[in-house]
Amino acid sequence: MSCHTVMNKRREIDRAMLDSLATWFEARANGYQGPHSFNDWDVAFMLARAEETLNLDPLIADMLRHHLRVAELLEANNRYLERARTAEAENARLKKILDACDWYWPAEDTSSEAGISAPHEYFDNEGIEPGTVVAISRGGVVETRYYAQLPPAEDAVSDDEFEVDEPNEEDARRKVADELARRASLTDDLGACLGCGKRMHAGDHYYPDVSGDMMCAACAPTYQVLIDAPDGFVDLETEEPSKPEDLRARFDAHIAAGGKPTDSMATEVLE
Numbered sequence: 113m114s115c116h117t118v119m120n121k122r123r124e125i126d127r128a129m130l131d132s133l134a135t136w137f138e139a140r141a142n143g144y145q146g147p148h149s150f151n152d153w154d155v156a157f158m159l160a161r162a163e164e165t166l167n168l169d170p171l172i173a174d175m176l177r178h179h180l181r182v183a184e185l186l187e188a189n190n191r192y193l194e195r196a197r198t199a200e201a202e203n204a205r206l207k208k209i210l211d212a213c214d215w216y217w218p219a220e221d222t223s224s225e226a227g228i229s230a231p232h233e234y235f236d237n238e239g240i241e242p243g244t245v246v247a248i249s250r251g252g253v254v255e256t257r258y259y260a261q262l263p264p265a266e267d268a269v270s271d272d273e274f275e276v277d278e279p280n281e282e283d284a285r286r287k288v289a290d291e292l293a294r295r296a297s298l299t300d301d302l303g304a305c306l307g308c309g310k311r312m313h314a315g316d317h318y319y320p321d322v323s324g325d326m327m328c329a330a331c332a333p334t335y336q337v338l339i340d341a342p343d344g345f346v347d348l349e350t351e352e353p354s355k356p357e358d359l360r361a362r363f364d365a366h367i368a369a370g371g372k373p374t375d376s377m378a379t380e381v382l383e
Contacts, residue, residue, distance in 0.1 A: 307331030
């Protein structure tokens with residue numbers, strides 16, 4: 113193939129590309145909103161070739177570049193507007209759902225007469241037995257959660273109800289049971305450890321302090337302390353410092369009975 117033939121073939125290709133671009137411009141002018149196969153680099157390359165092989169006037173080439181740039185900006189704006197319209201429609205759809213979520217119903221009765229503005233209002237209105245787990249639907253269809261409530265506990269810091277709000281019935285019942293068990297343990301609460309604050313109950317081992325408080329087995333001194341720090345011990349009856357020889361005798365008696373120096377001295381039992 114001769115150079116002349118190659119040059120003619122190249123002119124044909126370039127002219128076809130320009131015709132395609134012109135067709136796209138015309139379609140855009142007639143309201144076409146769809147995509148096209150050109151990008152800025154393609155057009156820049158094509159116009160440069162056209163100036164070389166078709167002797168395209170540079171002014172015309174500049175006008176084509178400007179036209180393309182305006183068309184690209186219009187297309188980008190149309191894409192933005194389309195996304196905005198889509199987002200606006202989605203927001204409107206979600207708003208309807210959220211508006212419906214402002215109300216709650218017992219799961220078995222979603223009639224308007226049973227609607228309440230907060231799930232725990234149901235217990236006040238219906239006189240439900242404390243600790244009863246109730247399935248309540250939000251918005252009637254959006255979600256169902258499990259609620260319960262108990263009167264304030266004896267050790268509560270406020271007079272608010274103890275409220276349960278769980279995604280499934282098993283967790284809700286477990287939370288109620290755990291709270292009831294915790295409250296039951298308060299009935300045999302006999303005080304707190306002077307060292308760590310742990311609550312002490314009947315059957316727990318403790319070490320009596322001269323102040324009248326007590327220490328749990330973990331915080332109480334060991335028998336070795338009788339030897340290492342005798343100055344820290346006081347006779348509970350006289351409140352006088354204990355005699356080192358008495359402390360030594362107490363230590364030896366413990367060892368002779370099979371005990372170890374590291375044993376806790378919390379030997380008293382709460383009743």
